[in-house]
Each structure stands twice: as C-alpha cells, then as structure tokens.
Amino acid sequence: MDLDRLLQRARSGDKSAESEILKYLSARFRLLAERRVESREVAEDIAQTACVAVLENYRTAVFDKGFAPWAHGILRMKVGNYYQKRKTLRSTVTSGVEIEGGSGSYDPDPEFMRKLIACLRKLFRANKRYARTLVLAYQGYSVKDICKKLDASRQTHYSNLHRARSLLKECLEMSSE
Amino acid sequence: MSKCTDHKIGRLIHAYETNTIHPDDLETFELHLLKCDYCFQEVSLMTEASRAIRHSEEVKREALAAVGEPKSWGSKLIKWLWPDTPVAFRPALSIALLLLMLYPAYLGLFPEPQEPVSAVERLNLYPTRSDSPAVSSGSKILVSFVVEGVRSDGKYLVEIQNSDNQTVFKESEFDSFDDYETGLLVIGKGLLAPGTYSLVISDAGSEDSEILESYRFVLLPKQ
Numbered sequence: 556m557d558l559d560r561l562l563q564r565a566r567s568g569d570k571s572a573e574s575e576i577l578k579y580l581s582a583r584f585r586l587l588a589e590r591r592v593e594s595r596e597v598a599e600d601i602a603q604t605a606c607v608a609v610l611e612n613y614r615t616a617v618f619d620k621g622f623a624p625w626a627h628g629i630l631r632m633k634v635g636n637y638y639q640k641r642k643t644l645r646s647t648v649t650s651g652v653e654i655e656g657g658s659g660s661y662d663p664d665p666e667f668m669r670k671l672i673a674c675l676r677k678l679f680r681a682n683k684r685y686a687r688t689l690v691l692a693y694q695g696y697s698v699k700d701i702c703k704k705l706d707a708s709r710q711t712h713y714s715n716l717h718r719a720r721s722l723l724k725e726c727l728e729m730s731s732e
Numbered sequence: 733m734s735k736c737t738d739h740k741i742g743r744l745i746h747a748y749e750t751n752t753i754h755p756d757d758l759e760t761f762e763l764h765l766l767k768c769d770y771c772f773q774e775v776s777l778m779t780e781a782s783r784a785i786r787h788s789e790e791v792k793r794e795a796l797a798a799v800g801e802p803k804s805w806g807s808k809l810i811k812w813l814w815p816d817t818p819v820a821f822r823p824a825l826s827i828a829l830l831l832l833m834l835y836p837a838y839l840g841l842f843p844e845p846q847e848p849v850s851a852v853e854r855l856n857l858y859p860t861r862s863d864s865p866a867v868s869s870g871s872k873i874l875v876s877f878v879v880e881g882v883r884s885d886g887k888y889l890v891e892i893q894n895s896d897n898q899t900v901f902k903e904s905e906f907d908s909f910d911d912y913e914t915g916l917l918v919i920g921k922g923l924l925a926p927g928t929y930s931l932v933i934s935d936a937g938s939e940d941s942e943i944l945e946s947y948r949f950v951l952l953p954k955q
Contacts, residue, residue, distance in 0.1 A: 558766075580766075582772075582776075583766050583772060586765070586775060586776060586779070587762055587765065587766075589779070589783075590748075623763055623766045623767055624763055626766065627759070627762060627763055627766055663780070663783070663784050663788060664780070667780060667781075667784075668788065671781055671784050671785075671791070672790060672794055675785075675791060675794055675795070676794060676798070679794065679795065679798030679799075683798070683799060686795050686798035686799045687799050688750075688752060689750060689752075689785065689792075689795045690796055690798075690799050692751060692752045698752055698753065698754040698755075701752060709754055709757075710743075712747065712752070713744050713746075714743060716746040716747045716750065716752065717744075717745060717746055717747075719746060720745060720746035720749070720778070723781065724777075724778065727781060
C-alpha cells in the first residue's frame with residue numbers, strides 16, 4: 556500500500572482514503588505500542604489516541620521527513636505521555652491503587668508455550684549463539700555489550716538473529732500442522 | 733504476501749522482536765514497519781512468540797539451561813566471589829584481607845585459653861651426709877639428683893619407693909643425665925602421698941641391676 560498516495564487522496568477530501576489510513580495506522584500503531592507498554596489494553600488505548608491525533612492534524616501539518624516519520628513521532632509522544640502520566644500517578648498515589656496496565660501481566664496460552672519451548676530447545680541445541688544472545692539480553696546487557704561478548708559486529712548479530720528467527724518460524728509452523 | 737521493501741532493515745526483525753536491537757536502529761526499524769507490509773505481517777504473525785521470548789520466565793530458564801549457566805547457589809556464590817575481573821577487584825580477596833585484619837582484634841577480645849601457672853617445688857638430692865630433704869606434696873616437684881659415674885648417653889632405671897619398699901614410680905630407660913652427672917625428674921602434682929620415699933637409681937644395662945645411688949626424701953602434707 557502506498558501511504559503517500561493515500562495521504563494525497565485523503566487531503567483532497569477522500570473519506571474512504573482517510574478511513575483506510577486510519578485502519579492502516581491503527582494496526583501498526585497497536586503493534587508498535589504493544590512492544591513499548593507490554594499491556595495490550597494500554598497499547599490499544601495509546602494506538603487509538605495516536606490515530607485520533609493523526610486524523611486531527613494530518614491536513615494542516617507540515618511533514619519535514621514525510622508522513623510516516625511524522626505519524627511515528629505522534630505515537631512516540633503518546634507513549635511518552637502515558638509513561639509521564641503513570642510516573643505522576645505513582646508519585647502522587649501513596650498506596651492501594653492499581654495503575655491500569657502498569658503490571659505488564661503476561662498470560663500465555665499453555666499449548667502455544669509448549670510448542671514454543673520445544674522449538675526453542677531445538678534451536679538452542681542447533682545454535683548456541685542464539686541462546687547466549689537471549690541469555691545476555693535477559694541479564695540486562697545492552698546490544699553493544701552483547702556484540703562485544705559474542706565477538707560479533709552489530710550486523711552479524713542481526714544476521715544471526717534473522718537466521719534463528721527463520722528456523723524458529725519454520726519449526727512453529729511445522730508443529731502447528 | 734509481498735516482499736520486504738528494504739532487506740537491510742528487514743534483517744533487524746528478530747532483534748526488534750527479542751528486544752536485542754540497538755537503540756540507534758530501533759526508530760529506523762519502526763519507521764520501516766509503518767511502510768513495509770511484509771515486515772508488519774511478519775512481526776504480527778510472531779507477536780505471541782516474541783512476547784513469550786521477551787517475558788516468559790520459562791523461556792528464560794530454558795535459555796539459561798541451554799548455555800549452561802550456573803544454577804546452584806554454590807556456583808553463583810563462587811562466581812560472585814571470584815568474578816572475571818582484575819584480581820585486585822575480586823570480592824574474595826577483599827574478604828580474605830578483611831578477615832586477616834580482624835584476626836588480631838579477635839584475639840584481643842577472645843584470647844586463647846592458657847594453662848594456669850602452678851607452683852613447682854624443687855628437690856635437690858646430692859651425695860652428702862645430711863638429713864632427708866622435705867618438700868610439700870601439694871605441688872609439682874622437680875627432682876634434681878646427682879649420681880656419680882653415670883654417662884650422659886647411658887640409660888638407667890629410676891625408681892621411687894615408699895617406706896614399705898613398694899615402687900610407686902618407675903622409669904626404666906631414664907637418660908636425662910647431663911655432663912655433670914645430674915639428672916632431672918618431674919613428679920606430677922598429687923602423684924605421691926605425704927610420706928617418706930627413696931629415689932633409687934640402678935644401672936639398667938647390668939645383669940643384676942646394680943644400684944648406683946639411693947636418696948631418701950620426705951613429702952610433707954599440703955600446707
């Protein structure tokens with residue numbers, strides 16, 4: 556889908572193009588937000604708020620680097636606002652108040668987890684570097700430190716992970732069949 | 733499904749999913765996700781797996797087990813005490829130095845128990861015409877006796893007999909004579925009851941155990 560062409564149509568008053576942009580951005584914003592806030596409900600809220608902000612401003616806004624970076628900037632701002640709000644809440648509320656989405660609760664499907672663990676075991680056996688990368692990330696090392704410890708450049712690190720992902724995806728697909 | 737619009741950026745996909753992407757590349761990839769349908773679909777398909785890889789404790793345990801990370805407390809303690817840092821910065825060394833410095837203070841606070849000092853009576857027996865010397869029976873007795881003609885490297889039979897000629901102390905291979913023919917014998921506290929005793933020194937090497945010298949002494953009751 557050509558986002559810039561859609562934008563042109565929407566700016567010229569095409570309502571269907573506008574709703575397509577909304578649909579397009581909504582799914583992507585949700586995905587990006589989910590990774591940043593860890594709670595699906597909060598991510599949904601942030602994605603919706605960001606979409607509304609995009610729709611309110613896209614006709615008049617000036618895009619220095621293009622529409623996508625501008626829209627991405629709005630999403631980042633909304634995520635930042637969420638954390639700022641949460642920080643303020645945390646500092647003002649003394650106790651007994653559960654902040655929505657703050658717990659980052661994770662409740663995976665047991666069947667899926669079983670398959671994933673089995674695939675990861677295979678992958679860890681086949682590729683120790685992949686396991687070590689994950690372990691170092693779990694231990695809180697930065698990407699720079701991980702690359703240094705594994706004696707790999709950043710590009711090699713990305714290539715290794717990309718290959719590992721292909722194997723993992725293949726294994727998950729096979730186990731689903 | 734279409735192909736990735738930029739393979740170079742598309743390679744960051746799993747690093748993004750597993751949160752092992754460099755901060756400099758994060759924005760680039762997220763912008764790419766906004767434009768590239770292929771990568772968006774890929775990330776969406778693996779959302780569940782990547783969430784599990786990032787957050788599941790079970791997955792973390794599996795990864796730790798796969799690389800053989802130490803699990804036991806003992807191994808962790810050893811790793812903590814002796815980490816892979818310059819020797820001067822290893823905690824075990826600091827702890828050892830600290831203990832070494834604290835030991836003198838510990839000895840000052842809790843001194844090692846010592847045997848109490850007890851009085852020793854000295855009994856000198858010489859071959860002179862005199863009364864039997866007397867000492868108190870309440871202390872340890874250091875008996876010093878002279879036997880003419882003994883060798884400093886010889887072995888002799890030394891006995892202490894009571895007034896009924898019963899042997900109450902015997903040392904069959906006494907060899908503590910010095911070059912001046914003087915022997916030293918220590919009799920423990922309370923070994924002998926008050927009374928009159930004879931110290932008899934014989935030649936252990938001779939067939940009939942020839943008596944070389946005999947002294948009499950008296951042990952007085954404890955004061």
